[in-house]
Amino acid sequence: MDAGAAIDAVRDRTETERNRLGSDKALVAATDATLETEAVLAAAATRESGLAAVLNGWVDESDGPVAARFETAAAAAAERADRIGAAAGADDGLIDHLERVDGTAERVGAGLVAAPLVADRFYLQVVSFFVNEADEQRADTFREIRRTASALDDGEAALGQLSESERETAAAAATDAITAAYDEYAAALAAMGLDPKPVC
Template identity: 60%
Template sequence: MDPADTIETVRETTATELDRLGSDKLLVAVTGATLEPAAVRAAAATRERGLARTLERWGVEASDTTVADVFTDAAADAVDRADRVDADAEDDDALVAHLETVADSPARVGAGLVAPALVADRFYLQVVNFFLNEPDRASADLFREIRTAAADLEHARVALESLSSEEREQAAAAAVDAIEAVYADYAETLEAMGLDPRPVC
């Protein structure tokens, strides 16, 4: 399994979860139904700050130089995105909380580089749509740029290149676990609000 196959495996395995995380209910869940610009920005800042903190620590702990450098670079990119969001972070969200449980380096590549990019693509799609509906074109444009940056899988590809085929399988499994953890939290949050996380057909 090469890096491209690894990423595609994760994407295909979690297609249902990612599709549902792209629902307009997502911001209801992550803001606690507080659909206001400040709350949406805080959710974005929380994700990026928490991701940056975790990846920075992993960069220090990684024994593989390439993987360590990728974690460090990805952390710096997350800090840049958080700075552009310009909001205070709150308590760690479900993704960052899950990352704190991941120990092995191959698993960290999947959970910390592959999964966040795939989830970010869905999350920031809804953030862009939110600001378009405000209407706040400047903020929508900003978050469109942040979405492109956050969903970029180049860091993941570089790190996966340094892993063996067996380690890529571990990375793929860990990425799937991370996405499923995010989805489980999303579904449980909506169900507690009396909402169905499944799409209405």
């Protein structure tokens, strides 16, 4: 399993969860049904600030090229948080999960593969929110944020520094992280009496 195959495996294993995380209920769950601009901005800032802090914490605990990828990804997340310009709230389920991940391969999978895959789905709905609000400036900003937040360049490069067995470990950790994000999403909706499964 090379780096690309590891990422493809994660996509295949988490297709259902990721599709639901990108549904029109995503912001309902993330904002506790407060579908207002400030709440959406706070949810986005929370994710980016939390991700930057976690990745920064891993830099000194990792070696060489992998540490450099954590550092690059942390800087990018911090820059996105600055662009969002809102106060961050309490860490969400994905960030809580990342804070408990240990081991280089596991951190590569969770922080550099899972986090971008989740971000891609989350920011799809943030862009849609601002389009519906007729706020094209913010919609454009979040299109760019989505592009960088969902980029897998750092993840693919870091996976390339691992052995084949470590890449399998990373893929399993990425799957676990996406599952953690989905579990929080499903629990938040259930608490509001909503079904996380799509209505056909």
